[in-house]
Amino acid sequence: MSIKVVIQGAAGRMGKTLIRCIQEQKVTGLKLVGAIDLWDVPDIGTDAGIAAGTKEAGVKMSTDLAAAAPDADVIIDFTSHFGTSGNAERVAEWGTAWVIGTTGLSDEELAEIHKASEKVPVVMAGNMSLGINLLCNLVKEAAKALHAKGYDIEVIERHHNQKADSPSGTALMLGQAAADGAGLDLKKSQMDGRTGHPGARTKEEIGFHAVRGGDIVGDHTVLMAGTGEMIELSHRATSRETFAIGALNAGKWVVGQKPGLYNMKNVLGL
Numbered sequence: 001m002s003i004k005v006v007i008q009g010a011a012g013r014m015g016k017t018l019i020r021c022i023q024e025q026k027v028t029g030l031k032l033v034g035a036i037d038l039w040d041v042p043d044i045g046t047d048a049g050i051a052a053g054t055k056e057a058g059v060k061m062s063t064d065l066a067a068a069a070p071d072a073d074v075i076i077d078f079t080s081h082f083g084t085s086g087n088a089e090r091v092a093e094w095g096t097a098w099v100i101g102t103t104g105l106s107d108e109e110l111a112e113i114h115k116a117s118e119k120v121p122v123v124m125a126g127n128m129s130l131g132i133n134l135l136c137n138l139v140k141e142a143a144k145a146l147h148a149k150g151y152d153i154e155v156i157e158r159h160h161n162q163k164a165d166s167p168s169g170t171a172l173m174l175g176q177a178a179a180d181g182a183g184l185d186l187k188k189s190q191m192d193g194r195t196g197h198p199g200a201r202t203k204e205e206i207g208f209h210a211v212r213g214g215d216i217v218g219d220h221t222v223l224m225a226g227t228g229e230m231i232e233l234s235h236r237a238t239s240r241e242t243f244a245i246g247a248l249n250a251g252k253w254v255v256g257q258k259p260g261l262y263n264m265k266n267v268l269g270l
């Protein structure tokens with residue numbers, strides 16, 4: 001039997017990619033039962049498959065999450081920090097498994113997700129691709145070997161000109177992996193850009209630099225710079241399908257799990 005999926009943020013870049021991947025069976029065993037977005041979106045009332053540029057889904061884009069979610073097996077959410085956190089209490093009440101790709105949540109908003117995960121299984125990751133989740137392991141390993149030898153660690157991310165949050169969720173995942181390897185506390189080490197006269201770099205800093213332009217899907221580089229050499233560990237996403245396929249696989253994995261907060265490493269077995 002197919003897993004019943006609601007896409008939250010269905011009219012967005014990721015929402016439409018997810019709907020196309022379901023309809024074109026890029027991940028099998030899933031059925032679209034709800035496609036939800038906000039009232040101001042022109043696609044409301046249109047068949048979700050047609051709106052996403054693929055075959056008809058038999059499901060209209062709607063604003064009514066409460067009508068679709070309780071009977072679904074999983075909600076896949078790529079919306080905004082306030083949209084995701086604002087729904088946490090309702091999702092926990094409905095008991096529907098939840099996959100969250102939304103980035104840019106504050107600590108208070110993340111606390112709402114943690115609370116919901118006491119009642120429902122939740123997979124949350126700033127990047128759902130296999131490549132980035134593997135790269136986090138490589139970054140941790142490299143930082144462990146190099147930071148103690150004096151190498152400086154910086155994260156550079158590049159995204160399209162519509163991206164709302166900075167640093168990206170992926171940059172923070174990579175920064176966290178580097179901090180874990182280097183034995184640093186990211187909350188204290190994070191240095192977002194540099195301007196004015198910040199002075200010489202300290203050894204505890206992990207710098208984050210955000211570039212925004214055009215239609216860049218998502219590029220991330222972790223730079224480890226020593227004396228006389230530097231290493232760059234990079235990932236380049238060339239299609240949003242890599243995130244969508246990861247999220248749909250997370251959707252299949254999370255249904256039937258115990259309540260708790262999981263990540264893509266749990267899903268991928270990394």
Ligand SMILES: NC(=O)C1=CN([C@@H]2O[C@H](COP(=O)(O)OP(=O)(O)OC[C@H]3O[C@@H](n4cnc5c(N)ncnc54)[C@H](OP(=O)(O)O)[C@@H]3O)[C@@H](O)[C@H]2O)C=CC1
Pocket residue numbers: 008009010011012013014015036037038040041078079080081082083084100101102103104125126127128129165169243
């Ligand atoms: N984890 C991962 O692998 C990835 C994560 N992302 C993240 O996913 C999020 C979405 O990205 P993207 O698709 O590019 O963004 P878009 O802005 O293209 O799409 C988001 C959609 O969600 C809608 N929306 C906002 N709030 C709500 C709500 N409360 N209920 C229903 N719909 C809502 C928006 O409507 P409106 O336009 O009216 O605001 C918009 O249509 C971002 O946080 C991004 O960083 C993106 C790619 C991969």
Ligand SMILES: O=C(O)C1=N[C@H](C(=O)O)C[C@H](O)C1
Pocket residue numbers: 103126127159163164167168169170171217218219
């Ligand atoms: O907003 C995006 O587009 C992306 N967001 C995620 C992030 O914040 O890292 C993942 C990917 O890089 C694309």
